[in-house]
Amino acid sequence: MAKLITPRSEDYSQWYNDLVYRAGLADQSAVRGCMVIKPHGFALWENMRDILDKMFKDTGHVNAYFPLFVPKSLFEAEEKNAEGFAKECAVVTHYRLKTDPTRPGKLIADPEAKLEEELVVRPTSEAIIWNTYRDWIHSYRDLPILINQWANVVRWEMRTRPFLRTAEFLWQEGHTAHATKAEAMEEALKMHEVYTRFAEDYMAMPVIKGAKSENERFAGADDTFTIEAMMQDGKALQAGTSHYLGQNFAIAFGVKYLTDQNKEEYVYATSWGVSTRLIGALVMTHSDDDGLVLPPKLAPLQVIIVPIPKPTPEIKAVADKLIIELKSKGIRVQYDQDEKNRPGFKFAEYELKGVPVRIGIGARDLEQRVAEVARRDTKEKQSLPIEGLADAVEQLLQDIQSNLFNRALQLRSQNTHSVDNWEEFVDIMENRPGFVYAHWDGSIETELAIKERTKATIRCIPLDSKEEPGLCIFSGKPSNKRVLFAKAY
Amino acid sequence: MAKLITPRSEDYSQWYNDLVYRAGLADQSAVRGCMVIKPHGFALWENMRDILDKMFKDTGHVNAYFPLFVPKSLFEAEEKNAEGFAKECAVVTHYRLKTDPTRPGKLIADPEAKLEEELVVRPTSEAIIWNTYRDWIHSYRDLPILINQWANVVRWEMRTRPFLRTAEFLWQEGHTAHATKAEAMEEALKMHEVYTRFAEDYMAMPVIKGAKSENERFAGADDTFTIEAMMQDGKALQAGTSHYLGQNFAIAFGVKYLTDQNKEEYVYATSWGVSTRLIGALVMTHSDDDGLVLPPKLAPLQVIIVPIPKPTPEIKAVADKLIIELKSKGIRVQYDQDEKNRPGFKFAEYELKGVPVRIGIGARDLEQRVAEVARRDTKEKQSLPIEGLADAVEQLLQDIQSNLFNRALQLRSQNTHSVDNWEEFVDIMENRPGFVYAHWDGSIETELAIKERTKATIRCIPLDSKEEPGLCIFSGKPSNKRVLFAKAY
Numbered sequence: 001m002a003k004l005i006t007p008r009s010e011d012y013s014q015w016y017n018d019l020v021y022r023a024g025l026a027d028q029s030a031v032r033g034c035m036v037i038k039p040h041g042f043a044l045w046e047n048m049r050d051i052l053d054k055m056f057k058d059t060g061h062v063n064a065y066f067p068l069f070v071p072k073s074l075f076e077a078e079e080k081n082a083e084g085f086a087k088e089c090a091v092v093t094h095y096r097l098k099t100d101p102t103r104p105g106k107l108i109a110d111p112e113a114k115l116e117e118e119l120v121v122r123p124t125s126e127a128i129i130w131n132t133y134r135d136w137i138h139s140y141r142d143l144p145i146l147i148n149q150w151a152n153v154v155r156w157e158m159r160t161r162p163f164l165r166t167a168e169f170l171w172q173e174g175h176t177a178h179a180t181k182a183e184a185m186e187e188a189l190k191m192h193e194v195y196t197r198f199a200e201d202y203m204a205m206p207v208i209k210g211a212k213s214e215n216e217r218f219a220g221a222d223d224t225f226t227i228e229a230m231m232q233d234g235k236a237l238q239a240g241t242s243h244y245l246g247q248n249f250a251i252a253f254g255v256k257y258l259t260d261q262n263k264e265e266y267v268y269a270t271s272w273g274v275s276t277r278l279i280g281a282l283v284m285t286h287s288d289d290d291g292l293v294l295p296p297k298l299a300p301l302q303v304i305i306v307p308i309p310k311p312t313p314e315i316k317a318v319a320d321k322l323i324i325e326l327k328s329k330g331i332r333v334q335y336d337q338d339e340k341n342r343p344g345f346k347f348a349e350y351e352l353k354g355v356p357v358r359i360g361i362g363a364r365d366l367e368q369r370v371a372e373v374a375r376r377d378t379k380e381k382q383s384l385p386i387e388g389l390a391d392a393v394e395q396l397l398q399d400i401q402s403n404l405f406n407r408a409l410q411l412r413s414q415n416t417h418s419v420d421n422w423e424e425f426v427d428i429m430e431n432r433p434g435f436v437y438a439h440w441d442g443s444i445e446t447e448l449a450i451k452e453r454t455k456a457t458i459r460c461i462p463l464d465s466k467e468e469p470g471l472c473i474f475s476g477k478p479s480n481k482r483v484l485f486a487k488a489y
Numbered sequence: 490m491a492k493l494i495t496p497r498s499e500d501y502s503q504w505y506n507d508l509v510y511r512a513g514l515a516d517q518s519a520v521r522g523c524m525v526i527k528p529h530g531f532a533l534w535e536n537m538r539d540i541l542d543k544m545f546k547d548t549g550h551v552n553a554y555f556p557l558f559v560p561k562s563l564f565e566a567e568e569k570n571a572e573g574f575a576k577e578c579a580v581v582t583h584y585r586l587k588t589d590p591t592r593p594g595k596l597i598a599d600p601e602a603k604l605e606e607e608l609v610v611r612p613t614s615e616a617i618i619w620n621t622y623r624d625w626i627h628s629y630r631d632l633p634i635l636i637n638q639w640a641n642v643v644r645w646e647m648r649t650r651p652f653l654r655t656a657e658f659l660w661q662e663g664h665t666a667h668a669t670k671a672e673a674m675e676e677a678l679k680m681h682e683v684y685t686r687f688a689e690d691y692m693a694m695p696v697i698k699g700a701k702s703e704n705e706r707f708a709g710a711d712d713t714f715t716i717e718a719m720m721q722d723g724k725a726l727q728a729g730t731s732h733y734l735g736q737n738f739a740i741a742f743g744v745k746y747l748t749d750q751n752k753e754e755y756v757y758a759t760s761w762g763v764s765t766r767l768i769g770a771l772v773m774t775h776s777d778d779d780g781l782v783l784p785p786k787l788a789p790l791q792v793i794i795v796p797i798p799k800p801t802p803e804i805k806a807v808a809d810k811l812i813i814e815l816k817s818k819g820i821r822v823q824y825d826q827d828e829k830n831r832p833g834f835k836f837a838e839y840e841l842k843g844v845p846v847r848i849g850i851g852a853r854d855l856e857q858r859v860a861e862v863a864r865r866d867t868k869e870k871q872s873l874p875i876e877g878l879a880d881a882v883e884q885l886l887q888d889i890q891s892n893l894f895n896r897a898l899q900l901r902s903q904n905t906h907s908v909d910n911w912e913e914f915v916d917i918m919e920n921r922p923g924f925v926y927a928h929w930d931g932s933i934e935t936e937l938a939i940k941e942r943t944k945a946t947i948r949c950i951p952l953d954s955k956e957e958p959g960l961c962i963f964s965g966k967p968s969n970k971r972v973l974f975a976k977a978y
């Protein structure tokens with residue numbers, strides 16, 4: 001079954017698409033650029049969402065919900081933001097359909113139900129939210145506002161790929177309001193750190209933390225902080241961004257507050273978001289030619305127990321006891337009762353779906369009071385005593401979680417270079433893509449020229465990069481620190 | 490503070506609006522007919538959603554996500570469904586904005602980015618989902634499909650009210666596919682029962698279970714099952730519906746399966762949904778002139794501890810211990826540390842927000858090892874020993890939950906009538922609205938005539954109504970059972 005997935009070595013991009021569809025994460029839809037998130041993909045998203053939601057609440061945020069539509073005049077208000085998103089906006093122009101007078105049974109947008117003002121389907125919600133915050137904020141006592149929303153947004157992309165780039169996607173967007181620049185900056189950095197912890201501790205995906213160059217910033221932000229992960233093909237994937245928005249939206253929407261000195265001031269803002277794109281990142285970080293490899297902390301099902309060759313009352317009795325023990329440890333486990341398919345078929349299916357641990361129990365195993373335990377990440381199998389198996393499985397899940405992180409970290413180290421020579425830079429980007437730390441003169445012209453020649457972009461200016469005098473890899477002009485270049489998704 | 494709410498006796502409708510805004514449940518937005526769900530309202534929705542989600546999963550359902558947009562040609566496919574929703578559809582016609590050449594800084598929908606086929610913003614998702622199910626269903630082994638989705642939908646309503654009727658709202662919609670009529674009907678009735686249990690056991694809102702008349706059915710359904718609740722003004726509110734869709738969508742979208750006899754058959758369907766409208770129902774069922782009254786099982790905060798007149802280390806020590814005990818019982822509790830506002834102000838604020846139990850602790854109370862415990866539903870206060878207080882509070886929360894249900898049930902009994910006389914029917918609907926059980930001849934003409942004259946509609950044909958010969962309240966024609974009439978939201 002898993003053979004229907006193109007191997008990575010043959011075509012990485014096709015491997016990804018095959019895997020997403022074959023493993024039941026997503027399906028194509030009748031709407032251009034929109035996907036259906038299937039139950040297995042959605043269960044993964046639910047786990048990610050619930051963990052992130054708790055992290056947001058633990059850092060003082062609450063959830064709310066703002067409208068899907070943004071009136072065009074509000075959308076225009078913050079000019080850079082409007083300019084940045086105008087080219088990919090779905091626009092609602094009518095509020096009614098009527099029967100087509102010339103074709104019975106067919107409908108047309110009713111010309112008499114044309115909206116006076118068009119509505120933009122939100123590509124992001126700063127405009128509608130800051131227009132609302134104006135009514136909520138009067139004095140310093142109304143600040144800070146620490147709100148997040150889970151929502152769908154639409155960005156009309158011309159080239160789409162499941163999870164990585166779709167016209168509609170699901171995400172969370174935090175929108176906070178603060179009295180001072182320092183407090184807003186602290187918030188933006190705090191959420192940047194929350195995303196880092198989520199990526200590394202739950203997704204087992206190491207990331208580089210940094211600031212975006214001016215050219216790569218969010219439209220309307222004064223600073224964008226990003227986490228950048230390396231996929232198995234050496235390309236970078238931007239996995240989450242947190243923006244310090246300064247007073248740009250407060251000025252555009254007239255959001256002022258009275259300080260405790262009774263002085264009027266504009267409010268400072270942040271916004272931050274991660275999306276269903278993270279599912280794509282997860283797939284491309286850990287999975288292999290046989291299917292998904294999921295970190296145990298996020299896997300919808302962590303342990304599957306398969307009777308060999310088929311269910312018997314004796315095997316079920318042992319499985320039931322084991323399930324009780326595993327569940328009491330908070331482990332998500334199931335027993336496969338199906339009698340129609342053979343173990344080999346089932347093994348391939350659970351490998352495809354990325355279940356981290358598979359426990360096979362057969363009649364002969366029972367005699368010896370052992371079970372065969374297989375881990376999905378390394379495909380290693382071992383025979384373990386049934387006595388104490390729950391503890392061993394708990395430990396194994398932790399080992400798998402660590403191993404996935406370490407494996408990804410190792411891959412990143414092997415494909416990260418510090419480069420001072422343009423030919424080498426070009427060679428790497430062309431022949432063995434990876435992360436490249438190189439000097440840059442700080443100009444947009446150079447940044448764009450490098451992108452045009454190599455498709456590499458500045459992924460970030462790493463927060464921990466040290467001052468180090470050098471010469472720009474492209475222009476030869478002086479530079480005082482290295483930045484991170486890569487080709488990116 | 491709470492005085493800013495119009496009393497119910499003066500203007501019930503204004504009371505509702507005042508309360509929704511003043512209690513921080515929702516706010517108006519810049520988009521016609523769309524509301525902002527504020528943090529307190531959203532916390533309530535999160536609790537409702539999480540409980541319902543668990544009930545759906547416990548009955549074998551999984552979540553997925555389908556696109557926001559429905560291509561017009563798919564939307565048209567099931568004719569009754571299309572006809573039912575066409576008049577309230579938001580229509581996307583363009584996928585890009587561009588700078589208005591005549592007005593710098595302003596944007597217009599780019600005429601060159603007109604969609605070949607318009608996209609309807611989903612008012613409900615049968616069309617997009619059944620178009621997808623066609624690819625997922627081939628044989629009886631692919632059935633049943635038991636999928637739910639949590640999503641936003643848009644129905645362009647002309648007269649809107651927060652939660653009760655808004656252009657965009659949040660809901661869940663279950664969409665299931667079955668091999669037989671019996672199985673689909675069983676599913677529709679099962680979810681009808683799930684909604685009943687949620688309304689009565691969690692919302693403390695008694696409901697009448699029944700089937701809709703043909704005229705009131707969901708567009709595209711063969712049968713619609715509803716739960717109908719009585720609001721404090723005697724009007725009915727439809728709180729959830731579950732539809733048996735027969736083979737209508739399977740035929741419209743060509744969804745067939747091979748039976749185990751290798752015969753081709755159309756698939757049977759159900760759909761079922763509840764929405765943020767339930768928040769409106771909750772408010773109108775229990776709240777009073779001082780603010781929200783929330784059933785403890787759904788209240789975001791169940792217990793508030795207020796130091797009197799202000800925080801001291803001694804009070805905090807007692808509160809901390811109490812909080813640990815309450816939290817270990819799974820009770821949501823907070824201690825009010827604010828020093829700026831006086832207890833009277835705080836009491837009014839927590840009453841407005843609907844916190845079920847308030848515990849006041851003062852210096853003199855501490856000497857006597859007692860605390861003042863106030864319940865929100867009856868406003869009764871009692872002095873209780875601090876020793877054993879957590880147990881007493883746990884019991885009190887259960888009492889409040891039961892009391893709210895019983896109070897609502899009593900109100901419904903008092904305002905429910907069995908009527909056999911047209912003058913009395915008209916008098917009730919005009920002067921003291923409530924539920925009226927009356928005979929109906931079964932014709933749409935009579936149903937519409939009654940509606941035109943009294944604004945009363947058939948809320949449902951109760952599932953438990955007994956055969957009883959009688960004469961139609963309006964036409965005098967023979968009838969064999971009573972149906973439920975009421976004015977409705």
